[in-house]
Every structure is written in structure tokens, then in C-alpha cells.
Amino acid sequence: MVSTIRVRATSSGETTEVQALIQHPMDSGFVKDTKGEIIPPHFIRELTFEHDGKNVFVADWGAAVSKDPYVKFSFKGGKKGDDLKISWVDNKGATDTTTAKIQ
């Protein structure tokens, strides 16, 4: 299966900049479908980025994060070729994980 997670992690020597784009409906539970029925909430609750056995960034998300969420951050360290592990869990317990190479 194609991963839902797309990541670009770029090392500048001292720091690594990470941009992630995830495919997810992020339904808030406040929107109605065309039949006028509420679309139940379905959103990513937690997203973690792990480098060298340590969490470098943890996102706790509510339903107000946009569909197909995007996030950008930077951390000290990280060399070209290092692994960056990304995983998410949504409110229905679904999950996805990917490992990206730092460029």
C-alpha cells in the first residue's frame, strides 16, 4: 500500500528541516454530507517524528487541523542518510508509519 505520509527532511549541517504532508480526511464531526447527515469525526490525534531513537517532535491534533494535514519543524542534529521515523494514530485507531531518509 502506498504510504499516507510524505516527508521531506533536509539537513543543513547543524539542523534538519522536516516537512510532512499526510493524506487524511480530518473530518471534524461538524460537517453534514449531501443528505444532511453529520459526517462522524475522523481525524489524526497523534503524529510523532523519531530520530536516533528519540522523539524529536510530537503533534497532538484535534479535528480543527485541515484535511491532508501539513506540518513543518526543525531540529538540531540529523545527518544526510539518517532515518526519520514518522507515525500517526487517528481517533478510530487506524495508524500508519513510514521511515524517510534525511537528505
Place this chain on the structure above:
Amino acid sequence: MTTPHDGFPATRRLILQGAATVALVGLGNVPFGLAAAFAAANDKYPEDAFKAKSEADAIKSLYGKTAEPSDKVKLDAPEIAENGAVVPISVSTTLTEVTSISFLVSENPNALAASYKIPAGTMPSVANRLKMAKTSNVIAIVEAGGKLYSATKEVKVTVGGCGG
């Protein structure tokens, strides 16, 4: 089925808040391994804070204290968002010892939108995209050295992102 609109009875909410606080305090002091970190991450999801309606309640539930405005917190958001479903918002700060950054949208059904943990070694700067139901203040909270600092900006929304 419960919906996000349902409030818990006051007692249950208090108990949950207390438990969450204890869990956070406990976890903060324990250097945990990988497997534990994953489990702990699940435990730490601030369910109550995300269910709070007002920003004041959400901040109280999340941090247990109040924030003071600071010009060291730089909140970057558009003056006008044509599409409330996708509003690019970012925060950076010159404050040191930053441990978390949170985003709140006052007029959304649940004010808290996202909360990020910033471990040591990670830059205190986050960009993301949020939904806004209507024109509202956007509030960024930065937790640094155990204190809370905030920046607020009004974003005008021409097409809401949370209505049917």
C-alpha cells in the same frame, strides 16, 4: 453515540483532568524507552483539552495555568483567509527552554486545534494548516521555562471551514 458537543458531568471532567495532570507530571520526570514512549504518547493525548469549548478552558485543561501576552512569540497568520478550511498559521519564538507550542481558534466549536511537544534540541518554530469556522482570534501559546506566553491575531474568514 456521543458527539464532540456532549459535555461530561462536572465531576467526571474534574477526575479526568486530575488524572491527565498526574500522568503528565509523572511522565515528565521519567526518561522512557522506545516502546514506553509510544504507549506513553497514547496516554498523554489531552482529550479533555480538545473537548473544551472556550480557549480559556482548553488552556486551563492543557496546562493548568494562564498565559501572558509576549512580543517574543511571533504568530504568523493571514489577515484574511479566503478559505477557512485551510488557513496556514505558524509560530516561532525567541524564548528559550520551550517545551510546547499550541494553537487555538477562539470561535471554533472546540478552541484547541493543535498542540506540539518540543523536546530539547527541537527548534521552537512550527508551521501548520488549520480550519476556521468563521472570523476569529487565533492564539498561539508557547510554554517556556514552565511559564506560558501567548500571541493573538485576528483572522478574517470569508468562507468558513467547519460549517455544512
